[in-house]
Amino acid sequence: MTISENLKHIQATLPKHVTLVAVSKTKPVSDLMEAYKTGQRIFGENKIQEMVEKHETMPKDIQWHMIGHVQRNKVKYMAEFVNLIHGVDNVKLLNEIDKQAKKHDRIIDCLLQIKIASEDSKFGMTPSDAEAILKSEAFSALKNIRVTGLMGMATFTEDENQVKAEFSSLKSVFESLKHIENENCKLQTISMGMSGDYQLAIACGSTMIRVGSSIFGVR
Numbered sequence: 001m002t003i004s005e006n007l008k009h010i011q012a013t014l015p016k017h018v019t020l021v022a023v024s025k026t027k028p029v030s031d032l033m034e035a036y037k038t039g040q041r042i043f044g045e046n047k048i049q050e051m052v053e054k055h056e057t058m059p060k061d062i063q064w065h066m067i068g069h070v071q072r073n074k075v076k077y078m079a080e081f082v083n084l085i086h087g088v089d090n091v092k093l094l095n096e097i098d099k100q101a102k103k104h105d106r107i108i109d110c111l112l113q114i115k116i117a118s119e120d121s122k123f124g125m126t127p128s129d130a131e132a133i134l135k136s137e138a139f140s141a142l143k144n145i146r147v148t149g150l151m152g153m154a155t156f157t158e159d160e161n162q163v164k165a166e167f168s169s170l171k172s173v174f175e176s177l178k179h180i181e182n183e184n185c186k187l188q189t190i191s192m193g194m195s196g197d198y199q200l201a202i203a204c205g206s207t208m209i210r211v212g213s214s215i216f217g218v219r
């Protein structure tokens with residue numbers, strides 16, 4: 001199937017409350033443009049440099065999501081245009097995003113990444129770290145970021161029960177934190193689910209899925 005057909009097929013099966021991020025990392029601009037012409041406007045990349053280059057050459061009504069692990073010293077390259085940073089997993093990074101957003105007179109939306117997988121390789125903070133940050137005075141003092149939700153990645157395993165348990169744990173962390181509401185924090189988004197597990201993620205409460213290979217083919 002073509003990129004356009006893949007995209008239409010996935011879009012047709014999604015409930016209205018679920019946002020599709022087309023994960024286009026490593027793919028050429030021509031592939032992204034095919035998705036764009038099919039109506040896709042949200043693209044996810046995991047390397048800042050690659051996202052910057054694609055942003056420069058592509059139409060300006062695209063929303064760019066940074067879904068990968070972010071190095072603090074590279075935030076400045078995307079601060080002017082990035083729409084959502086999914087993988088915020090420490091306070092220093094949050095402070096840097098705030099600082100760089102301020103230079104461009106913007107407010108940048110962020111998701112806190114929670115570690116739900118049992119694998120050591122996956123990044124993320126604990127639910128109590130997230131709670132402590134969201135309730136801290138230092139966080140309230142920031143003026144140029146907004147935490148709009150949580151993000152998580154399940155363990156890479158065939159064991160559907162384990163994946164389901166991990167997704168469900170992110171949903172319950174979300175439920176336990178969503179009462180925290182202030183100028184910098186309004187939790188609305190649960191970013192979980194990729195090509196192999198997005199249906200399960202949606203069943204467990206996902207509102208934003210990050211799908212790459214099922215749209216663009218294998219990398």
Ligand SMILES: *Cc1c(COP(=O)(O)O)cnc(C)c1O
Binds near residue numbers: 025193194212
């Ligand atoms: C690559 C990537 C995806 C998409 O993976 P697919 O299996 O190709 O759908 C989703 N989320 C993150 C964080 C990724 O790095």
